[in-house]
Amino acid sequence: xxxxxxxxxxxLARTWWIFDANQQCPFRSAYRITxxxxxxxxxVYHRHGDVGDHVVVFNTKHIAMRGxxxxxxxxxxxxxxxxxxxxxxAYRVHEEDPTRILERACHNRLSGLDNRRTLMKRxxxxxxxxxxxNILENVSGQIQQVQVVPKKLEDYTQEDIDSxxxxxxxxxxxxxxxxxxxxxxxPDQHTSKAWRLK
Amino acid sequence: xxASMASKLFRAGARSTIRKVSLFSNGLxxxxxxxNYDRHRMRYLKEMYQxxxxxGPEKPRRRSExxxxxxxxxxxxxxxxxxxxxxESTLRQAFINRSYVEGEKKKRAELGIDIDAVPLQxxxxxxxxxxxxxxxxxxxxxxxxNIYPYMFEEGISAAHDYLTTDEMLAHISKHIGCEDLILxxxxxxxxxxxxxxxxxxxxxxxSDKGRERAEQFVRDFVLPQLIETDINELWQIVNPMGLLKAxxxxxxxxxxxxxxxxxxxxxxxxxxxxxGIYSDKDFIAKSPGETILIAEEMAAREAIKxxxxxxxxxxxxxxxxxxxxxxxxxxxxxxxAEDIIRKYYGSEDPQKNTSTSL
Numbered sequence: 001x002x003x004x005x006x007x008x009x010x011x012l013a014r015t016w017w018i019f020d021a022n023q024q025c026p027f028r029s030a031y032r033i034t035x036x037x038x039x040x041x042x043x044v045y046h047r048h049g050d051v052g053d054h055v056v057v058f059n060t061k062h063i064a065m066r067g068x069x070x071x072x073x074x075x076x077x078x079x080x081x082x083x084x085x086x087x088x089x090a091y092r093v094h095e096e097d098p099t100r101i102l103e104r105a106c107h108n109r110l111s112g113l114d115n116r117r118t119l120m121k122r123x124x125x126x127x128x129x130x131x132x133x134n135i136l137e138n139v140s141g142q143i144q145q146v147q148v149v150p151k152k153l154e155d156y157t158q159e160d161i162d163s164x165x166x167x168x169x170x171x172x173x174x175x176x177x178x179x180x181x182x183x184x185x186x187p188d189q190h191t192s193k194a195w196r197l198k
Numbered sequence: 199x200x201a202s203m204a205s206k207l208f209r210a211g212a213r214s215t216i217r218k219v220s221l222f223s224n225g226l227x228x229x230x231x232x233x234n235y236d237r238h239r240m241r242y243l244k245e246m247y248q249x250x251x252x253x254g255p256e257k258p259r260r261r262s263e264x265x266x267x268x269x270x271x272x273x274x275x276x277x278x279x280x281x282x283x284x285x286e287s288t289l290r291q292a293f294i295n296r297s298y299v300e301g302e303k304k305k306r307a308e309l310g311i312d313i314d315a316v317p318l319q320x321x322x323x324x325x326x327x328x329x330x331x332x333x334x335x336x337x338x339x340x341x342x343x344n345i346y347p348y349m350f351e352e353g354i355s356a357a358h359d360y361l362t363t364d365e366m367l368a369h370i371s372k373h374i375g376c377e378d379l380i381l382x383x384x385x386x387x388x389x390x391x392x393x394x395x396x397x398x399x400x401x402x403x404x405s406d407k408g409r410e411r412a413e414q415f416v417r418d419f420v421l422p423q424l425i426e427t428d429i430n431e432l433w434q435i436v437n438p439m440g441l442l443k444a445x446x447x448x449x450x451x452x453x454x455x456x457x458x459x460x461x462x463x464x465x466x467x468x469x470x471x472x473x474g475i476y477s478d479k480d481f482i483a484k485s486p487g488e489t490i491l492i493a494e495e496m497a498a499r500e501a502i503k504x505x506x507x508x509x510x511x512x513x514x515x516x517x518x519x520x521x522x523x524x525x526x527x528x529x530x531x532x533x534x535a536e537d538i539i540r541k542y543y544g545s546e547d548p549q550k551n552t553s554t555s556l
Contacts, residue, residue: 003485003500003510006487009470013463013486054463138462138464138465140462140463
């Protein structure tokens with residue numbers, strides 16, 4: 001058996017990578033993930049060569065969007081029938097399918113490629129930490145996250161919060177718990193009526 | 199004014215037309231595109247094509263059957279092309295095959311000439327071929343042993359056998375232009391005859407110019423055939439791990455320990471495993487494979503390559519001008535893998551032999 005044969009096998013075998021999307025910007029993550037999907041990180045890369053790797057992404061439910069993007073970033077769709085246009089805010093899309101935003105972000109980054117469908121088939125998205133065992137066994141490398149995961153208020157203990165120095169006193173009637181309630185009073189101006197929350 | 203100009207032009211045009219027509223009618227001059235359709239040309243070409251098919255392919259002929267053949271000049275040119283100064287008589291003898299001598303005797307007998315009265319002054323190349331063969335064999339082994347001093351004797355023999363097959367020598371012989379010069383009854387020339395002739399050329403050089411020059415000839419024409427071949431592939435090792443174990447233990451090291459270094463896509467059709475071989479916690483070699491077993495076997499082969507110092511990163515063969523000052527040890531014999539295996543596995547308790555070094 002020739003050693004050249006196994007060396008060639010090692011070069012062309014597809015590596016499986018894992019990416020934790022927790023608190024990551026989907027667009028910058030897509031930039032990094034598609035590099036691996038296309039095989040751009042390999043010295044043997046060529047546009048006409050099929051040397052891309054598999055990428056397993058988990059925690060897509062917990063991606064982070066900067067600014068007001070959850071509300072203002074929109075996904076558009078047209079059924080090609082008259083009046084078939086519809087649009088939906090990112091948060092609405094995310095509620096429907098928590099892997100959709102990252103999937104579309106990767107799909108858009110690969111625009112213009114003939115093999116986009118093939119490459120997208122090598123992207124495995126999971127909304128949370130539950131990854132099937134047979135897929136997890138394939139993984140042999142980790143892709144670095146694009147941004148530092150911030151520490152949330154829930155991650156601090158009550159003791160830490162209480163001991164935090166208070167510089168001024170809140171007014172008596174200040175609504176501290178407002179962020180915990182769902183805001184349904186204001187209609188979503190950025191989503192087509194059919195897709196709005198009822 | 200304009201009318202007279204026009205009439206002049208018209209007349210000039212008419213004259214030229216008349217002249218053209220007369221030339222065309224003679225068939226002497228044809229200008230511009232053909233305006234006819236040659237109905238018979240295609241039929242003629244088809245006929246010729248069919249005749250060629252019916253006649254079959256051209257019969258292979260000896261080069262000497264053609265008119266512009268000068269055997270004396272070709273014999274001289276053969277030596278000059280290769281940059282060797284043969285004596286003409288020896289070189290001529292090197293190309294005379296046994297079958298040719300027998301054929302000549304037969305022809306004389308048919309003509310009624312008494313062989314004893316008029317002896318046939320022809321000697322065939324058998325003796326030269328034997329001498330050349332012995333010299334070539336011994337030099338190839340000596341050279342390979344000196345270039346790869348740590349390679350097992352079996353590997354050296356395998357490389358030697360690869361270089362001295364009839365096919366290989368026939369290939370060399372054909373490409374230095376022996377084929378046309380061979381005097382033999384058989385045609386087309388078989389690879390055995392071509393091979394014998396090449397050996398005879400080496401033998402002729404040996405008798406003319408001595409051992410050193412003949413060895414240089416072998417180095418220049420036979421050894422370059424190894425350039426694109428992997429010398430490790432020529433020797434088929436059946437149980438690489440067994441050999442590796444014997445070698446390591448007999449040289450006072452620990453037994454080889456394969457470890458899984460890396461794997462990817464374990465549940466897919468394109469699974470990949472990298473297995474490394476360690477001895478006494480020291481890394482020796484590693485190799486990939488599509489299953490763990492294949493990777494382990496390939497890693498053992500890599501380890502043996504490392505022991506033999508014939509890794510993929512080995513230095514190229516010393517040939518050409520660089521080889522002129524090569525100091526070769528003619529008495530050298532490499533370690534035999536068979537001896538090692540007998541020593542290790544043949545004894546009752548393998549651990550007894552651990553102290554003896556290779």
